Amino acid sequence: xxxxxxxxxxxxxxxxxxxxxxxxxxxxxxxxxxxxxxxxxxxxxxxxxxxxxxxxxxxxxxxxxxxxxxxxxxxxxxxxxxxxxxxxxxxxxxxxxxxxxxxxxxxxxxxxxxxxxxxxxxxxxxxxxxxxxxxxxxxxxxxxxxxxxxxxxxxxxxxxxxxxxxxxxxxxxxxxxxxxxxxxxxxxxxxxxxxxxxxxxxxxxxxxxxxxxxxxxxxxxxxxxxxxxxxxxxxxxxxxxxxxxxxxxxxxxxxxxxxxxxxxxxxxxxxxxxxxxxxxxx
Amino acid sequence: xxxxxxxxxxxxxxxxxxxxxxxxxxxxxxxxxxxxxxxxxxxxxxxxxxxxxxxxxxxxxxxxxxxxxxxxxxxxxxxxxxxxxxxxxxxxxxxxxxxxxxxxxxxxxxxxxxxxxxxxxxxxxxxxxxxxxxxxxxxxxxxxxxxxxxxxxxxxxxxxxxxxxxxxxxxxxxxxxxxxxxxxxxxxxxxxxxxxxxxxxxxxxxxxxxxxxxxxxxxxxxxxxxxxxxxxxxxxxxxxxxxxxxxxxxxxxxxxxxxxxxxxxxxxxxxxxxxxxxxxxxxxxxxxxxxxxxxxxxxxxxxxxxxxxxxxxxxxxxxxxxxx
Numbered sequence: 001x002x003x004x005x006x007x008x009x010x011x012x013x014x015x016x017x018x019x020x021x022x023x024x025x026x027x028x029x030x031x032x033x034x035x036x037x038x039x040x041x042x043x044x045x046x047x048x049x050x051x052x053x054x055x056x057x058x059x060x061x062x063x064x065x066x067x068x069x070x071x072x073x074x075x076x077x078x079x080x081x082x083x084x085x086x087x088x089x090x091x092x093x094x095x096x097x098x099x100x101x102x103x104x105x106x107x108x109x110x111x112x113x114x115x116x117x118x119x120x121x122x123x124x125x126x127x128x129x130x131x132x133x134x135x136x137x138x139x140x141x142x143x144x145x146x147x148x149x150x151x152x153x154x155x156x157x158x159x160x161x162x163x164x165x166x167x168x169x170x171x172x173x174x175x176x177x178x179x180x181x182x183x184x185x186x187x188x189x190x191x192x193x194x195x196x197x198x199x200x201x202x203x204x205x206x207x208x209x210x211x212x213x214x215x216x217x218x219x220x221x222x223x224x225x226x227x228x229x230x231x232x233x234x235x236x237x238x239x240x241x242x243x244x245x246x247x248x249x250x251x252x253x254x255x256x257x258x259x260x261x262x263x264x265x266x267x268x269x270x271x272x273x274x275x276x277x278x279x280x281x282x
Numbered sequence: 283x284x285x286x287x288x289x290x291x292x293x294x295x296x297x298x299x300x301x302x303x304x305x306x307x308x309x310x311x312x313x314x315x316x317x318x319x320x321x322x323x324x325x326x327x328x329x330x331x332x333x334x335x336x337x338x339x340x341x342x343x344x345x346x347x348x349x350x351x352x353x354x355x356x357x358x359x360x361x362x363x364x365x366x367x368x369x370x371x372x373x374x375x376x377x378x379x380x381x382x383x384x385x386x387x388x389x390x391x392x393x394x395x396x397x398x399x400x401x402x403x404x405x406x407x408x409x410x411x412x413x414x415x416x417x418x419x420x421x422x423x424x425x426x427x428x429x430x431x432x433x434x435x436x437x438x439x440x441x442x443x444x445x446x447x448x449x450x451x452x453x454x455x456x457x458x459x460x461x462x463x464x465x466x467x468x469x470x471x472x473x474x475x476x477x478x479x480x481x482x483x484x485x486x487x488x489x490x491x492x493x494x495x496x497x498x499x500x501x502x503x504x505x506x507x508x509x510x511x512x513x514x515x516x517x518x519x520x521x522x523x524x525x526x527x528x529x530x531x532x533x534x535x536x537x538x539x540x541x542x543x544x545x546x547x548x549x550x551x552x553x554x555x556x557x558x559x560x561x562x563x564x565x566x567x568x569x570x571x572x573x574x575x576x577x578x579x580x581x582x583x584x585x586x587x588x589x590x591x592x593x594x595x596x597x598x599x600x601x602x603x604x605x606x
Contacts, residue, residue, distance in 0.1 A: 018394055121559060125332070
């Protein structure tokens, strides 16, 4: 029989191992951020944000077109993903146990789990193949498709947190159901829904695979939805896998910009919920 | 209290209002239901698009797409077996590395962490999921691969004498199945640990208290009373991480070496289904080539669908027990 002492030693060792796991799991994040800052910060300058990429061989140049392109793609994706996702979330929160609700919930998890490249090639099939050319619109639609399930599920969760008494009070005052849902329930949950929206934006902002065969990238300045458009992730991919040191330098700088955008959105999202939902609602 | 005059209740104006709100309700319900219907419609549209586009290749080549390994665009041979092999092996390597770490972190956060550390550590691990794939790839190319080539691979092969096994033999190029597995491990980790943490926290206190009262040590409590209770949820989390790893594209494409060969050695470059599509799709020249790539996409679609469905079912089972 094992002694009490050895059992406690084993216990202590295993607890120590979980501490080690916590350190090892946070290590990659720290390493990646340190390398990004070390290799990217020196290449960042005002020109990086305001200039266009230079031809191979010339140093300098920036990613102005890619930064604007990414913002346009996020805008198109949000125009598609947010209204549909919030609408679907409202439906799920109100019709919780209908067969449609179960189906939608399951399929939004399925959609969320689909590889982004699969979404990319189906967007190509619908929006690029028939037209015959790549476009920003196709890229935005692919990203919007990825946003829908994310926004749907967080909206539903946030709406379920709203106390039923609020809804009942509004109904008792003679508000019709639709005004209750929009002016009372949706408004109460707005901070949470905004957080969900921010998380979804942060998630798609760095996506590359759905854009490879839709927005495809563009070396020139373009803001047209019908033309191919540049995007930060695409540009980072092209530069990182290219042969020139100058490109590698720009790839690091681009990655630092991209991750900064995403971290700011993620942290903003986290604080938005904490202030509203962290403390118990009276 | 005065009662409302009857004629007021029956006035046209009042009735009009009721009708209006009924119309408003109907419009509102129709619109939200329509939004909800978009979700199934998207899934169906994606499935139909991919399978329809893949059909010519399946009809002409049949299962040879996944069973043969000769990928020759000019000759019309499209055997993606090495890509299927690479997808499965790189994901398996990722899970072998990520699972113990992720469960360790989850146990740490749900049981042992000092309360001031819980939030920040949880946030940092969650942030791993926020880093874009292409940034992982960039880091992989310029930091991980040189490190693997110069230190880790020679150490594993010669230092630990693992070169005698087929899995760690051969020249250390750098871009390899091992590099892909490591990157995928970091990318799958936050998904596994988030789900595990949640199901561990859902285990009732009484479960822990009973074990402690019987004289179990803190570790024995976790091992015998808490983890078994949360087991199927944790497995669900692992499956979710697997789903992520199987479909991951950019980071893998950047570090795996993109060589369509089946090799037992993790040091050898490989290929995955996602990276095959990423590399060849925009340069696909003829219709059969496009269709064959769509067929690879269809296989990937089906595999991830099954893995995710099983994962959701397992997690759902745990949360149902908890609700009861």
